[in-house]
Amino acid sequence: MDISKELEIIITEDGSSSLRRKDLGEGYHSTHGAIAESEHIFINSGLRYFHKQHPKKRINILEIGFGTGLNAILSLDFAISQNQEIYYETVEKYPLNDDIISSLNYGKIIGKEEDFLKIHSVAWNKEVEINKNFSLKKIDSSAEEINYKEDFFDIIYFDAFAPAFEEKLWQETMFSKLYASLKGKGILSTYCCKGDVKRALKSSGFIIEKLPGPKGKREILRALKP
Ligand SMILES: C[S@@+](CC[C@H](N)C(=O)[O-])C[C@H]1O[C@@H](n2cnc3c(N)ncnc32)[C@H](O)[C@@H]1O
Numbered sequence: 001m002d003i004s005k006e007l008e009i010i011i012t013e014d015g016s017s018s019l020r021r022k023d024l025g026e027g028y029h030s031t032h033g034a035i036a037e038s039e040h041i042f043i044n045s046g047l048r049y050f051h052k053q054h055p056k057k058r059i060n061i062l063e064i065g066f067g068t069g070l071n072a073i074l075s076l077d078f079a080i081s082q083n084q085e086i087y088y089e090t091v092e093k094y095p096l097n098d099d100i101i102s103s104l105n106y107g108k109i110i111g112k113e114e115d116f117l118k119i120h121s122v123a124w125n126k127e128v129e130i131n132k133n134f135s136l137k138k139i140d141s142s143a144e145e146i147n148y149k150e151d152f153f154d155i156i157y158f159d160a161f162a163p164a165f166e167e168k169l170w171q172e173t174m175f176s177k178l179y180a181s182l183k184g185k186g187i188l189s190t191y192c193c194k195g196d197v198k199r200a201l202k203s204s205g206f207i208i209e210k211l212p213g214p215k216g217k218r219e220i221l222r223a224l225k226p
Helices: 034-053 070-081 098-102 106-110 113-121 172-181 195-203
Strands: 007-011 017-021 058-064 085-092 128-131 134-140 153-158 182-190 207-212 219-224
Touching: 034 058, 034 070, 034 106, 034 153, 034 182, 034 219, 058 070, 058 172, 070 085, 070 106, 070 113, 070 128, 070 134, 098 113, 106 113, 113 128, 153 172, 172 182, 172 195, 195 207, 195 219
Parallel strands: 058 085, 058 153, 085 134, 153 182
Antiparallel strands: 007 017, 128 134, 182 219, 207 219
């Protein structure tokens, strides 16, 4: 499905760009700052937290909702700065076209434009080495239709559209699959703190922890596979 006509480019409060789906009235990131939000929820509360607790040669990350590639380029930046090997698998139901991608300013802001364009231009459904620290596999599919490798991932960035738009993704069936795909001590980070979501995560076996949110958001969630 081509959704380009439904997309609007916006600039958020920290100067980073983002997208908004006009048909859904839903943004890809917080208007208070796309980079600031991703750094807070996925990099600092997810990747940096895990990396500090479990130093290991390679960290396997699964992202639900590749979108603009912002979480991917921030993770690549982390991998380079820490000399950490990362395997990054990401799933997207509505891939973006080249015009939209070229209007995003993340690569320029963080000084990794070449890597950002490479992340977007590499083939889908195939593992590709972006650099010596970062390997990427992008899958163009609905996240709920995939059978994920079990006992494999260390971290899941759960960054799909909100439950009001993608209800199936936020239910126990999906979280149980993701639970099985994580290794013990693995974590899932997400921006959504709704009661139903917390209950579904708990019923799937996760231990959940509420953390302070980024600007404009009171709380976020980190879920642990014990
Ligand atoms: C909140 S946006 C965040 C995207 C991305 N992480 C970013 O930083 O740009 C949610 C993303 O999930 C994608 N998405 C929505 N439903 C999905 C589904 N069922 N399976 C996979 N991706 C989905 C959307 O197209 C969108 O790119």
